Amino acid sequence: MATNTARPTKSRSRRPQMVMEVVAVETLSPTFKRITFGGADFDLFQDSEAVDKYVKLLLPPDPTSGITPPFDMDELRKTLPKDELPLRRTYTVHSVDPASKTLKMDFVIHGADGLAGPWAENAKVGDLLQFSGPGGKYQPDPEADWHLLVGDEAAIPAIGAVLAAMSEDAVGHALIEVATAADEWKLPAPKGVEITWLHRGGEFTPETTVLERAVKGLPWREGRVQAFVHGERESMKSLRKYLHDERGVDRADLSLSAYWAYGRGEDAFQAEKSLPVGQIYPEAGLQY
Structure with a gap:
């Protein structure tokens, strides 16, 4: 079998936390929404050539808890029980636009099930989302048959x-x-x-x-x-x-x-x- 000539990008060891604001919400299908994020923290997003970029979202388990980004997890651990701390969810980044300093993410909507889906279903312009990243390493190899x-x-x-x-x-x-x-x-x-x-x-x-x-x-x-x-x-x-x-x-x-x-x-x-x-x-x- 031929030697692989793909050129995956290296994972970054440092993945900063950032808080970005919802600037647009688009319904793609009955089960998908595309949300565009922007804001000053866009400059913290360390983009790469990987096409499978993903980020780690931080979301409170109870959306009515009143806990809102930015989350200081060290401080929250001192005051909240473990089951009330924000949870991580992994999501793919659809695209990044450096010119407008925005990025898009697509969310599967399954009604009340899950954590990120319900958040996305109810998301509106001005809402904040905290996440870290990106990770990812895949690139299509032009030498593959x-x-x-x-x-x-x-x-x-x-x-x-x-x-x-x-x-x-x-x-x-x-x-x-x-x-x-x-x-x-x-x-x-x-x-x-x-x-x-x-x-x-x-x-x-x-x-x-x-x-x-x-x-x-x-x-x-x-x-x-x-x-x-x-x-x-x-x-x-x-x-x-x-x-x-x-x-x-x-x-x-x-x-x-x-x-x-x-x-x-x-x-x-x-x-x-x-x-x-x-x-x-x-x-x-x-x-x-």
């Missing part, structure tokens, strides 16, 4: 960023699972990359997901593939076995990780990453 992009709703912002960063002559497939056709996005992509939207027909469950079956049913192209595969944890485990173990995709060419886990809140999901249940590559304990 073809590309494979796979994910569910949680991965759409990152997949969209990867598609937008590809060279015009890139070829490959993007398989994206959503609930219904109403959740599809218009994603700019090279002409040679075919986007296929997969419909579950409702909420995600282990029984309704169709992503793994679709990937295994995809005609396999010749040459070196660079794969970007992100989504629900158990689906990612199954796809790791197929892509790495069966198809022989080298780990250096496979960006594969779990963004979430069915039946788990983010705190439990994050805590399990060091346990066997949370490991995508169990023999090494790696989350790619």
Whole structure:
């Protein structure tokens, strides 16, 4: 197999905290909102060439608590019980505009479920959000023979960023699972990359997901593939076995990780990453 020539960016060791203000809210679909942030702290955002940029949000577990950014976590730990402290949530940055000093993030809306989703559903211009970052390291490799992009709703912002960063002559497939056709996005992509939207027909469950079956049913192209595969944890485990173990995709060419886990809140999901249940590559304990 050819040597990987991708040039991932290095993760930054210092990720500053910043507080930014909502300057625009856009509804993309019944389950997605795009929020634009701006403000003086934009200058703290250490942008990179990575297309899978993500930040760590800090949100109070009770939106009616009256706790508002900026949060001084050291001070809050002195006065609040642990279950009332702001919690971290990981979200992909859709795009950064240095000219206007704004950045955009896309949020999945699932009613009252979760923490960041309800915050985004009720967000209005002037609201404040605290976060740190960015992290991320992926870049599409123009030397790859073809590309494979796979994910569910949680991965759409990152997949969209990867598609937008590809060279015009890139070829490959993007398989994206959503609930219904109403959740599809218009994603700019090279002409040679075919986007296929997969419909579950409702909420995600282990029984309704169709992503793994679709990937295994995809005609396999010749040459070196660079794969970007992100989504629900158990689906990612199954796809790791197929892509790495069966198809022989080298780990250096496979960006594969779990963004979430069915039946788990983010705190439990994050805590399990060091346990066997949370490991995508169990023999090494790696989350790619």
